[in-house]
Amino acid sequence: MSYINDTIADRFRDKSFDIAKDDYKFIKIKKAKEDIKKRYPDMELIDLGIGEPDLPADPNIVRILSQEAGKSKNRRYADNGIPEFQEAAATYLDKIFGVKNINPYKEILHGIGAKSILSMLPLCFINPGDITITTLPSYPIMATHTKYLGGVVYGLPLTKENNFYPDFSNIPNIILYRSKLLYINYPNNPTGQVPTKEFYKEVIDFARKNNIVVVADSSYAAITFDGEKPLSFLSIDGAKDVGVEIHSLSKSFNMTGWRLAFIAGNPDVINIFSKVKANSDSGQFRAIQKAGIYALNNHEITHKNCEKYSRRFDLLIDILKEVGFDAKKPKSTFYCYIPIPKGTKSGKVFKNAEDFSLFLLNKAFICTVPWNNPQPYVRLSVTFEAQNLNEEKKIINEIRKRLLNLELIF
Ligand SMILES: Cc1ncc(COP(=O)(O)O)c(C=O)c1O
Missing domain, CATH: 3.90.1150.10 (Aspartate Aminotransferase, domain 1)
Structure with missing residues (x-):
């Protein structure tokens, strides 16, 4: 047996x-x-x-990967990432979303996909009994890892009546008191709803009032149409004081299997995240990060x-x-x-x-x-x-x- x-x-x-x-x-x-x-x-x-x-990914992205893959200098552990990728991510945030004043070295870090980043964030904040607020439905990774750590998940329904935005006004005080993290994902999987400046302002006010760290998963933020402008959480005043935003190359650049994303925002969050990450993986292959730089520079x-x-x-x-x-x-x-x-x-x-x-x-x-x-x-x-x-x-x-x-x- x-x-x-x-x-x-x-x-x-x-x-x-x-x-x-x-x-x-x-x-x-x-x-x-x-x-x-x-x-x-x-x-x-x-x-x-x-x-x-x-x-598949754009042929130029593939070409850069194949050029870089065999270079001796790219063979090593990439640890917490190459600075050129952090710089490209900062430029991307500025060019596509108008996000200014992000320090690429202290306020941006690459990750092996958004999923991997989301799986590590609860380890930075959740003690047993602490709460992660999420939406229902939701991409489940942060909720799952909160539970792995003995934390509790509180779900805010996304309904047609609420236009698929969470309602922060009815959360009991006992929940708010124990809440450490808020996970939001706009543009949203699965509802397709997009963020608005007003919604993000409400999120920032809510987080500040209740001492909650916001994790805005913007994996789909650059995929917009019919005149909708890509909107970043970090472009709203005060966002960097309360949280971070995650961008992924998976959906925007057809690179799901390549595993490349970045987290940006509050330097204290990035700092503690960098410690967990350094003890969890050794970074994405440098050649993939270099191909990712090309992607970030070519929004077309x-x-x-x-x-x-x-x-x-x-x-x-x-x-x-x-x-x-x-x-x-x-x-x-x-x-x-x-x-x-x-x-x-x-x-x-x-x-x-x-x-x-x-x-x-x-x-x-x-x-x-x-x-x-x-x-x-x-x-x-x-x-x-x-x-x-x-x-x-x-x-x-x-x-x-x-x-x-x-x-x-x-
Ligand atoms: C909302 C959301 N976040 C994150 C991910 C995962 O992204 P990545 O491929 O960068 O891990 C997905 C994938 O479906 C998703 O829908």
């Missing part, structure tokens, strides 16, 4: 872990997707569930992606509305978030978002990502694989046909 399972830490037996539930949901959908592919090998599955770009790469996502949304939202969905084009991200239908004309009633998502997969071969908490919605991503406008139109027409066939009722 193996004793290994008995020695695993108690925290992994805690059924309340959101990440466990989320993992379970994603695994279930993934498994259902694999089953469908096996059972119907000739049927074309349309994957609107993927949360990453459909194209992101701009090209934005045009594509916007064009695809125009097509997709039209057909979703025609089918009967309450769908609205987002101004940013590559996600749209739509309430589930009641059921079908033939009598099927959808119990929850997961039920609907599995129905779509089984009956229409369309993959989506469901959320039930706080409201039953599914997320559709426009990062499906298509090489050109004609292919995009073909796929969207196919989605239309398949959805209309389901005879959904709303």
Whole structure:
């Protein structure tokens, strides 16, 4: 008999872990997707569930990686990063978001992806019993690590009624008193909602009043369309006094697998984060950081992606509305978030978002990502694989046909 399972830490037996539930949901959908592919090998599955770009990184980014990869001076541990990357990140913040007065050496640090940065921040602040405030739904990494450390997570629902912004006004004092971290993510995955200056001002006031450190996850901040200007948390007066912002090269520059991001803002946060990071990893490969510098200096790469996502949304939202969905084009991200239908004309009633998502997969071969908490919605991503406008139109027409066939009722 193996004793290994008995020695695993108690925290992994805690059924309340959101990440466990989320993992379970994603695994279930993934498994259902694999089953469908096996059972119907000739049927074309349309994957609107993927949360990453459909194209590789720009050829110039790839060229720089291949040039730099073999250079002897790049072979070493990169530790807390190369200064040129920090400088490029500071210039990027200024050029794209108008963020001034950031000291690249004391107020910026690279990370091996936003996920890795988010996983280390609770270690800087959370003692057992301390609280991280997050939104519901939310990218779960900071919440998960808060729980790993014996901390507690308090969720603020993002609902249609609140226009998908958290309501800070109803948090009980007992929660506020124990809260150390606030995690926000705008433009938001999965709702597609964008930040406003007023919202960020409210966040800063709330944080200052309650001595809370803000972590603004701006992984999608540069992906905007229809005249929406990229907005950074750090561009708002007072932001640097209360927190940090995270930018990722994953989504803006089609570099998800490359693992490169940066954290910027309050120097005390950066300082303590740098200690945890130095004891957790040895930095991203210098050649990848150098390719990242090229990316940060060439915003037109992101701009090209934005045009594509916007064009695809125009097509997709039209057909979703025609089918009967309450769908609205987002101004940013590559996600749209739509309430589930009641059921079908033939009598099927959808119990929850997961039920609907599995129905779509089984009956229409369309993959989506469901959320039930706080409201039953599914997320559709426009990062499906298509090489050109004609292919995009073909796929969207196919989605239309398949959805209309389901005879959904709303
Ligand atoms: C809100 C949000 N933050 C962070 C990440 C992870 O970014 P990275 O690839 O830089 O780790 C994702 C990825 O889906 C995300 O949606």
